[in-house]
Amino acid sequence: MNILNPTALLALPLIAAAPASAALVIERTLASPGGALVFTLERDDTSQALSHSVTYSGRPVVTHGALGIQIDKADIVGDEGTIERVVEKSSSTEWTNPFGERSTVPDNYREETLTISHAGQGSFGVKLQVRAYDEGVALRYLIEGSGTVMAEKTSFPLPETTQVWVSGSTQAPISKAPIAKMSSSVGPVLAELSPDLFAAFGEAALADASVTKFTRSETSTINASIGGRMEFQGSFTSAWRYVRVAQSPGAMLEGNHFMLNLCEPSQVADTSWIRPGKVLRDITLTTEGGRACVDFAAAHKLEYVLFDAGWYGKETSRASDASKSGPDPERSPGPLDVESVIAYGKTKGVGVILYVNQVALTPQLDKIAPLYQSWGVAGIKFGYVTAGSQAATRWLNQAVKKCADHHLLVDIHDDFRPTGMSRTYPNLMTQEGIRGDEESPSNATVLNSVFVRGLAGPADQTNCYFAPRVTKMGSHASQLAKSVCIFSPWQFLFWYDRPAASPPLPGAKGFNPANLEEVPELTFFERLPTTWDETRVLDGYPGSHATIARRKGKVWFLAGLNGATARTFDVPLEFLDPATSYKAEIFVDDPAVTTTTKVRIDTQPADHTTQLKLSVAPSNGFAVILTP
Template identity: 50%
Template sequence: MSRSKFSLLYFLPLLLGFAACSPLDRVVVESPDGRYQFVLKIEEGVPFYTVEFDEQVIIERSALGLQTSDGKLLSENVSIASVDSREHDSRWEPVYGERAEYSEQYEEAIVELEIGGSAPDVLHFTIRSYNEGVAFRYESERGRAISREVTEFSLPEDPTLWVSQRAQSPIYETRLSALQDTVDRPLLAQLSDSLFVALGEAALVDFARGKLGRRPEAGILEIVLSSEVVYEDAFVSPWRTVMAGRTAGEILENNYLLLNLNEPNRIENTEWIQPGKVIREVTLTTQGGMACVDFAAKHRLQYIEFDAGWYGSEYDDASDATTVTVDPNRSKGPLDLPAVIEYAKSKDIGVLLYVNRRALEKQLDEVLPLLRSWGVKGVKYGFVQVGSQQWTDWLHQAVRQAAENELMIDIHDEYRPTGYSRTYPNLMTQEGIRGDEESPPNSMVLNTLFTRMMAGAGDHTNCYFAARVDEKMGSHASQLAKAVCIYSPWQFLYWYDRPEGSPTKAGGAGNSERHIQEVPELTFFDRLPTVWDDTRVLDGYPGSHAVIARRSGNTWYIGALNGETEREFVIPLEFLDPQKNYQATIFLDDESVDTRTNVRMEHVSVNARELIREKLGAQRGLAMIIRLEE
C-alpha cells in the first residue's frame, strides 16, 4: 500500500515567499531547490506566465485561461483577489515503481482570480513548483461548459522538437516553426546543447485530453482539447507540466513528477496487485495455453495472456465476453479456458485476458465480476476510445471498477498515462507507444525512451524470436536491453513467440512466428525484475543512444541501446557500493555464436571504479546483470 513516510505541510501567510507588486498583480513560486521559478503576472487585466530554470527563461510570456461554450473568455478583465500558499515535503512508497520511494516536495500558490465585466466571475489557478518541474491547473467552484483552453507554451527561439501525431505513430524530429499538425504529449524540446524542456499533462481523469498545436502566426504551442468539457458542479482541470534538464535523461529520471501530481493510492488492500513478466498465448487453444503455463513456470514468468479471439471476433458487437467462443478466423481451437486457468493456478501462474472495448462498453458490469470468479488476474482493455471527456471519464471509471473486482489492468492502443496508477495502482501499464507490433528499429525506440517514457509505464509488446527482430528491429541483445530501458510493471517478453508444445497450425498469429528455443541468454529474462528500487539514466540522446541502470535489491541491471551509427559505449559503475566487489554478466551481439540469436555472454569481476567499454554497431545493444560477489 502507498503510504507517506513523512509529511510536512506549512500554510503560510498571504504572499510569504512570493514577490508581489502593488497593487497585487504578480505571484512568483520557486521550487524548493531554487532551480525553477514560475511567475504569474496580470497586465491590463490579462494573465500570463513565464518559467525560468537555472536562471534561464524556458517559457517566455504565455497566455492563460479558459473559454466557455458561450464565447466568454475567462482571461479578460482579470485581477488577483488573494493568494494562499504552502510548502509540502514528504516521501511516499509506491505499490511498485521505478524507485522504492518517491520524493514529493513543492511550493504551492492557489491564486483566486476575479474576472470583471458585465458578468463577474471567479476562477482559481493553482501553481506548484517542484524540484523536478512546475505544474499548474484551473479550478472552479461551479459548473461550466468549456470549449477551449487558452493555455500557451512560448518556447524561446525556434527549438528542435520530438513529436508524434498519435500515441502509436512514428516519433520524428522537427523545428517548432515547421510543425504543422497537432501532436501528442509529452513533447520534448531542445533549446540548446545543454538545455531540454518537456511539456506534459498529469491527472487527466474526467477532462478532455489536451494535445499541443502551433499557432502559426506566433510560433507558440497551445493546448488543443479533444472535445468540449462540461461540468455541472465544481471541477479541476488536469495539470499542465513543464520540466527541464541539462540532458533529456535528467528529465526522464524525474518522470515521477506526474505521479506526484495525482492523488495518493485509494486501494486499501493491494496484496493482489502483482507486477510480473508475461508470455502471450497466440494459438487460442488448450494445448497452447498449457504449453505457455509450463514455459512460464520454467522461466520465472508470472503470467500468460490470451489475446483477442477467445470470446469471438473482437470487432463483432455480437461477440459475448461472458462465454469462451473462439473466433474461427483466429483459431480452430479447442480452448478449455477454465482448465487452463486451473492448471496455471496449480503452477502459481496468473492468467490475463484481452477484452475489446465493444464488449467492455456493453458488458463491463457483468464481465468484470465474472472474470474474477473464473480466477482471472487481470484484463487488457482493447482499442479503448480516448480523447473526449466522455471516454476519458468512462475509461478511468472502468479502472476503478476493475479495482473493486481485484483485477489488474493493461490499457491497449492510444491511451497515454498521466499518473493515475498512483491513485489506482491496479492500472499496471498501458500501450500508447510505438511498440514491437510496429517493428521499430532501435533509433525509434530511443525516440520513445526520451519522449513517451516521460509519461510513465509503457507496454512495448516485446518479442524475442520473431523474424522481425533480425529483419527490421536491430538485434537480440537489443531486445534484452530494451526490457530494462522501457519500464513496465507488466513486461510482455514473448509477444509473438510460442513455446515448445504449442500447436504449429492453429490459425491466427500462431502460424506466423517461431517456436522459442532454449538459448543460454534467456537466463537474463528469467532473472529480470519488472519493478525497481532505483533507476539511473547514465547517458543518452533521442534517436542516438541510451544507457539505463536499474537496481533491484543488491543487483543492478543495465540496458544499452545504440541507434544508427557505430559507437563506443563507456559505462561508469560509480553507482555500485565502493566497498564491495561484484560479478557482471554481459550479453552482447556476436554473429560468431552458433545459436539462432547470436548472443554472447561474458563474465567479469567489476567494482565501482571500473568502466565498461564496448563498441556497438548500428542498431545493436548490450544488457548486463551486476551482482555482489559471493
C-alpha cells in the same frame, strides 16, 4: 508593483530585467524548493491580461504565455484580472511506490492557489493553482459554477531556435523538427532549447476532462488544445498542464515521477494482491497451447500468460460474448477452455490475463469483472479503447476502479497515453500508446520512445524475442536492453513466440510465429524484475543511444540501446555500492556465437571504480546483470 508574497522573493536571486512593457507587473513569483525553477505570474496593468513565464537558473524557458479557458459560448475566465486571495502550501515528503521505477518517491513542492477576480468572469469563481517542483512546474484551473468548457488559451512561447520531438497520434513515430514546423502532437512534447537546456510539455491527472493535444501558433508558441467540450455542474478541475525542465534528456527521464506526484494517492486500500511480472502471449487460442504456455512460463519464471484478441469470438462483433470461451475461427480452430487453463496455471503459480475489446467491454464490464474474479483471472487487457472525450476519460477511470474492486489488474491498449493515474489506481499496470514491436520499429525509433513517451509512464512495448522481425528491428541483445530501458510493470516479452509444445496454426490470421528456444541468455529474462527500487539514466539522446541502470534489492540491471551509428559505450559504474564487489554478466551480440540468437555472455568482476567499455554495432545493444 503588487507583490503579495514578499517572503517568496527574499530567497530568490534577481532573475530577469524589467518586463519589456512598462505596464507589465509581477503578481506572483513561485520558486521550486531548490530555487532553480521559477514560475512568474504577470499582469498587464492596462488590459488586466494575465500571462506566465518560466525560468531555469535565470534562463528563459517560457516567456509571457497566455492563460485562461473559455466557458460556454463567450465567457473566457482566468485570462485576466487581479489576484484577490492566495493560499500557500508546501510539501517535503516522500511516499512508497512498490510498482514503479523507484520505490521511494520524493514529493517536494511549493504551491499557491490564486483567486482571480474580474468583471468579465460573471458568476464563475476562478482559481489558478500552481505547483513548483525541482523537476517542473504545473498549473490547473479550478472553476466554481456550472457550464461547458469549450476551449483553452494556455500557451507556452519558446525560443524560435527550439527543436521539438512530436507525434501526431499515440502510436505514430516520434520525430524531431524545428518548432516552426511543428504540427498537432500528443503529449508529452520534448523540446531542446539549447544543448544543455530541455523542456517537456504535457498533462497530468486526467480524471474528468477531454485529452489535450499540443499545437503551434505563430513561430514558436506551443498551445494546449482540448480534445472536446467538457460539461460540469457545481465545479470543474482541469487536468494539470506542466512544463518540465532539465539539463539533459536523461535527467528529464530520470525525474518522470513528477507526473505521479501530481495525481491523487492510491484509492486502493489493499494492494497486496497486485503482482507485476513478465508475460507470455498464447497465440494459438487453444487449451493445449495455453497449457504449454503455462509450462514454459513456470519453467522460465514468467508470472503470466495472456489470451489475446479472439479468445471469445471475433473481437469486433457485437455478437461475441466475453463471458464465454469460443475462439474466432479466423484466428484459431480451438478447442479452448479458458477456465481449465486458469486452474492449471494456479497449480504452477502462473496467472492468466484476458483481452477484451471495447466492443464487449463497454456493455459487459459490470458482468465480466465479478465473473473473471470468480474464475481467478489475474487481469484484463482493454483493447481498442475509446479515448479523447470527457466521457471516454470518465469511463476509463471508472473501468479501472471497477477492476480494482474485483482484484483485476489492467493493461490499456491502443489510443491511450498515461497521465500518472496509476498512482491513484495502482492496478493499472501498464498501457500501450507507443510504437511497439508490433510495428517493427527500428532501434532509433525506440530510442525516441524511451526519451519522449517514457516521460509519461509505463509503456507496453510488446517485445518479441525469437520472431524473425527482431533482426529487422535491431538485434537480440537490443531486445534484452529494451526490457530494461522501457519501463513497464507488466513486461510482455514473447509477443510472436510459441512454445514448441503448442499446436501448429496453419493459416492463422495475422501471425508468423516462431518457436521459443532454450538459449543461454533466457536467464536474463528469468531474473529480470519489472519494478525497481532505483533508476539511473546514465546517458543518452533521443534517436541516438541510451544507457540506463535499474536496481532491485542489491542487484543492478544495466542496459545500453544503440541507434543507427556504431558507438563505443563508456559506462562508469560509479552508482554501485563502494563497499561491495560485484560479478558482472554481460550480454552482447556476437555473430560468431552458434545459437540462432547470436548472444554472447561474458563474466568479469566489477566494483564502483570499474568502467565498462563496449563497442556496439548499429542497431545493437547490450545488457548487464551486476550481482554482489
